[in-house]
Amino acid sequence: MKFASVSKAYGEHVVFDRFSLDIEEKTILAVVGPSGQGKTTLLHLASGLIEPDSGRVVRESEESGPVSYLFQEPRLIPSATVFRNVELALRSSEPCAAIRSQIVHHYLEMVGLSDSRTLYPAQLSGGMRQRVAIARAFAYPSRLMLLDEPFQSLDIKLRYSLMEAFLTLWSESPKTTIFVTHDPKEAVALGDAVCCLGDPTRPLLHKKIDTPRKERGIDDEALLALEGRLIKALLDS
Amino acid sequence: MRSVKHTLAILISAALLLVIWQVGASLIDSQILLPGLTPVLSALVTIMGEGPFLANVTETVVRALQSFLIIVVSASILGVLGGKYPLFSAMMSPFVTMLKAVPVMSIILLAFIWFTSGQVPLFSAFLMGFPIMYVQVESGWRTIDPSLTEMCDLYQIRGVDRLIHFTIPSLAPSLVTGARVALSMVWKVVIAAEVLTVPRYGVGSRMQLAQVQLQTDRVLSWTLIAILLTALGDLLFELVVRLGARAKKAVDRRRAA
Numbered sequence: 001m002k003f004a005s006v007s008k009a010y011g012e013h014v015v016f017d018r019f020s021l022d023i024e025e026k027t028i029l030a031v032v033g034p035s036g037q038g039k040t041t042l043l044h045l046a047s048g049l050i051e052p053d054s055g056r057v058v059r060e061s062e063e064s065g066p067v068s069y070l071f072q073e074p075r076l077i078p079s080a081t082v083f084r085n086v087e088l089a090l091r092s093s094e095p096c097a098a099i100r101s102q103i104v105h106h107y108l109e110m111v112g113l114s115d116s117r118t119l120y121p122a123q124l125s126g127g128m129r130q131r132v133a134i135a136r137a138f139a140y141p142s143r144l145m146l147l148d149e150p151f152q153s154l155d156i157k158l159r160y161s162l163m164e165a166f167l168t169l170w171s172e173s174p175k176t177t178i179f180v181t182h183d184p185k186e187a188v189a190l191g192d193a194v195c196c197l198g199d200p201t202r203p204l205l206h207k208k209i210d211t212p213r214k215e216r217g218i219d220d221e222a223l224l225a226l227e228g229r230l231i232k233a234l235l236d237s
Numbered sequence: 238m239r240s241v242k243h244t245l246a247i248l249i250s251a252a253l254l255l256v257i258w259q260v261g262a263s264l265i266d267s268q269i270l271l272p273g274l275t276p277v278l279s280a281l282v283t284i285m286g287e288g289p290f291l292a293n294v295t296e297t298v299v300r301a302l303q304s305f306l307i308i309v310v311s312a313s314i315l316g317v318l319g320g321k322y323p324l325f326s327a328m329m330s331p332f333v334t335m336l337k338a339v340p341v342m343s344i345i346l347l348a349f350i351w352f353t354s355g356q357v358p359l360f361s362a363f364l365m366g367f368p369i370m371y372v373q374v375e376s377g378w379r380t381i382d383p384s385l386t387e388m389c390d391l392y393q394i395r396g397v398d399r400l401i402h403f404t405i406p407s408l409a410p411s412l413v414t415g416a417r418v419a420l421s422m423v424w425k426v427v428i429a430a431e432v433l434t435v436p437r438y439g440v441g442s443r444m445q446l447a448q449v450q451l452q453t454d455r456v457l458s459w460t461l462i463a464i465l466l467t468a469l470g471d472l473l474f475e476l477v478v479r480l481g482a483r484a485k486k487a488v489d490r491r492r493a494a
Contacts, residue, residue, distance in 0.1 A: 047391070066393065075388040079406030079485075083493035088402055092393035117493045140392055 001063055001176055006055035015041045017200040028177040030191030034237055037197045039180040043146045063176045068142040070150040074129040076121040082132050083117040089140040107135040111165050127158040138169045145177040184230035188223050198237025205233045272454040280454040296438040301427045304362035308419050312370035320378020336368040345430045358430035362423045370415035377411025424467045
């Protein structure tokens with residue numbers, strides 16, 4: 001995926017000015033940046049929800065089609081069960097109810113919610129609701145995945161358990177992913193590359209992470225150094 | 238334990254009303270001004286044994302149900318349009334404000350000039366109940382969570398699926414509240430219109446005839462029948478709402494199994 005010389009402004013506020021960025025296919029780009037510096041605009045441009053004022057957002061053929069979006073909050077339909085919330089996202093692409101049911105069961109099992117499929121969102125904890133949202137995002141037949149700080153409001157233990165659930169599903173069917181977060185540690189743990197916004201004309205930092213995700217530890221010096229560089233870029237922006 | 242106390246409180250309160258009525262009747266001691274419990278109950282039994290009793294009750298019930306259904310369908314459709322399109326809402330606003338402000342009696346009297354006596358209750362009840370339900374549905378639409386609407390757009394939840402699984406459940410509290418209040422209003426207006434226009438059959442017509450003949454016991458008996466009809470209507474409405482909710486849960490559970 002490519003942002004080619006993209007410009008976008010809201011009135012006087014210029015968010016992007018001939019901004020370019022490349023995202024490698026079937027990888028996760030983790031994006032950090034201060035509030036109001038274009039993180040959500042980047043996702044909206046990538047999803048096609050908004051159009052750039054000038055420039056182009058290019059999606060490779062493998063990335064074209066529907067987009068899965070994982071929001072900050074789970075955004076589940078309160079009157080629908082866990083099963084139905086996931087299944088509804090499949091109806092536009094899969095006409096056979098039995099196949100839809102199989103897919104939903106598979107993804108609910110992957111996030112550990114098989115036994116909760118008849119429950120309603122109000123009967124679930126915050127973490128369980130976000131797991132349903134993750135299952136929905138992966139069950140939906142998309143080629144591009146956009147994550148808008150989906151783990152932000154959770155405690156650290158839950159956050160890492162959800163990130164693990166996310167990565168298990170992602171490894172099963174990798175798709176080009178943009179992961180927006182406030183937290184440099186989260187960015188380094190999840191991304192194949194990290195990027196820091198803060199200047200409308202260019203990324204303040206754009207770095208590929210060579211260490212495979214499975215081998216990354218919290219005391220890895222290279223990763224700690226990268227985290228430090230991200231924090232510095234954030235502070236300088 | 239709490240529900241026993243609750244029921245007991247209702248029963249004591251109802252008994253207290255009857256005692257006040259009976260004591261008032263004894264003090265006034267006039268069958269025309271305020272008959273006691275016994276003559277009213279005996280008049281009630283007589284009325285229920287009379288031939289046209291069922292025709293009178295049925296006609297009133299049919300008029301009330303007809304206006305109620307017309308209100309539910311029209312106010313739901315127009316309320317959704319009002320909630321979705323601000324321009325449409327602005328166009329509806331003078332009409333709705335006028336209907337909320339016009340006295341019931343003016344509507345009934347005007348309707349009596351334009352329509353036959355059988356149609357007046359239907360028309361008047363519609364005009365009085367419509368704005369209540371319309372306002373509820375319109376504001377209900379505006380309270381639908383926009384972030385969920387965005388989610389439905391992104392995950393391509395559209396058409397009938399969106400209507401059944403998202404739109405209608407999101408509007409359900411407003412629809413139920415609007416319909417409940419409109420139903421109570423419909424009974425009152427239908428009977429009031431029957432009193433004024435005296436169609437051949439109807440609870441209100443019988444009340445009016447009894448009043449003209451100074452048969453206060455029969456007026457009160459027909460009033461009791463009107464109260465019972467309203468209570469029964471409310472009860473049936475609650476039953477339908479609960480059965481609907483239960484059926485939805487059963488379908489959800491079966492589908493997820």
